[in-house]
Amino acid sequence: MKLYYSDASPYARVVRMLWRALEVTGMEEEAINPFSQDRALRSANPLGKLPCLICEEGALYDSSVILRYLDEHFGQGRFFAPLRGRWALERDNALLQGLLDAAVALRVEETRQQEGSRSAFWSERHGQTLSQGLAQLEPEHWPESGLLSFKLIALLEYLDFRHPHIDWRAGQPQLLQWLTQQNGSLISATRPR
Ligand SMILES: N[C@@H](CCC(=O)N[C@@H](CS)C(=O)NCC(=O)O)C(=O)O
Numbered sequence: 001m002k003l004y005y006s007d008a009s010p011y012a013r014v015v016r017m018l019w020r021a022l023e024v025t026g027m028e029e030e031a032i033n034p035f036s037q038d039r040a041l042r043s044a045n046p047l048g049k050l051p052c053l054i055c056e057e058g059a060l061y062d063s064s065v066i067l068r069y070l071d072e073h074f075g076q077g078r079f080f081a082p083l084r085g086r087w088a089l090e091r092d093n094a095l096l097q098g099l100l101d102a103a104v105a106l107r108v109e110e111t112r113q114q115e116g117s118r119s120a121f122w123s124e125r126h127g128q129t130l131s132q133g134l135a136q137l138e139p140e141h142w143p144e145s146g147l148l149s150f151k152l153i154a155l156l157e158y159l160d161f162r163h164p165h166i167d168w169r170a171g172q173p174q175l176l177q178w179l180t181q182q183n184g185s186l187i188s189a190t191r192p193r
Contacts, residue, residue, distance in 0.1 A: 002028040003066075004041050004052040009034075010100050010158040011063040012051035013190045017150040018067055020186035022074040064097070067147065079147045089148070095133055096151040102129040103155060107162045127166070130159070134168050134175075142178050153182050161192040 003019075005012035019027055032038050034050050044059035045052040053060045053069065060066050071079040083089045106126035112118040143149040156179055159166050169176045 001026065001056075002030055002054045004030050004032045004044065004050055004054070006031060006034060006050050008158075008161070008192050009050045010104065010154040010192070013154045013158075013192065014147075014150045015051045015053070015063050015066050015070070016190045017154070017186045018079060018147065019070055019074075020189065021079075021150075022070060024070065024074045071147075082146060092143075092148055093151070095136060096148060096155060099130060099133045099155050100151065100158070102126045102133070103158050103163065106130070110162075130163075130166060130168075131171070135171060137172065137175065142175070149182065153179065153187060158192060 001024075003012070003015065005016060016029065032041050032050060034041060034048055041050070041052060042048050044054060045061045047061065049061065051061070051063050051066060053066045055069070057069070060069055068080060071077055083093060103126075106123060109118050109123045109126065137152070143152060156168065156175070159168055
């Protein structure tokens with residue numbers, strides 16, 4: 001199996017954390033810049049996005065499909081099991097996914113600056129989504145481990161990486177404490193750079 005990924009992609013990072021947690025052997029990771037018009041990526045994923053997994057099923061995308069595939073095949077579904085039928089957890093999963101989307105969309109707006117086409121409206125809106133969504137992350141929603149914790153780590157560290165001006169620590173000082181307690185090689189090996 002091979003995963004097309006980029007070091008910066010928070011979606012790919014969640015996949016990379018899960019497969020380390022599942023201790024899947026024989027995995028290959030190939031770093032790709034999705035904007036380099038890479039033909040291997042485009043022919044595997046017509047959307048041209050990362051992550052994309054090449055496996056016996058062919059090419060799988062997006063990250064939500066890859067996560068479920070890996071968990072079913074190598075984890076007997078244990079990473080998704082806590083979510084099933086627990087609607088508040090499903091909602092938190094959707095919240096974290098939406099915050100990842102907003103953080104990446106804000107980055108896209110920032111890169112448009114060079115072309116003189118950054119939208120002040122959308123930048124403001126994505127920023128608002130991030131601050132309101134982060135404010136919803138009360139301590140009782142902080143995951144102890146598992147899939148949601150991978151998403152929350154990927155989100156907070158992506159914000160530090162791409163949006164250091166967003167001071168999420170100021171509004172959520174205890175969240176910083178939560179983050180500093182999350183450690184291990186699957187986190188350090190997948191940090192964005
Ligand atoms: N919903 C997708 C989002 C994937 C995505 O947007 N990936 C970004 C990198 S962070 C990408 O490949 N962008 C290239 C593009 O939009 O053309 C997922 O969860 O996998």
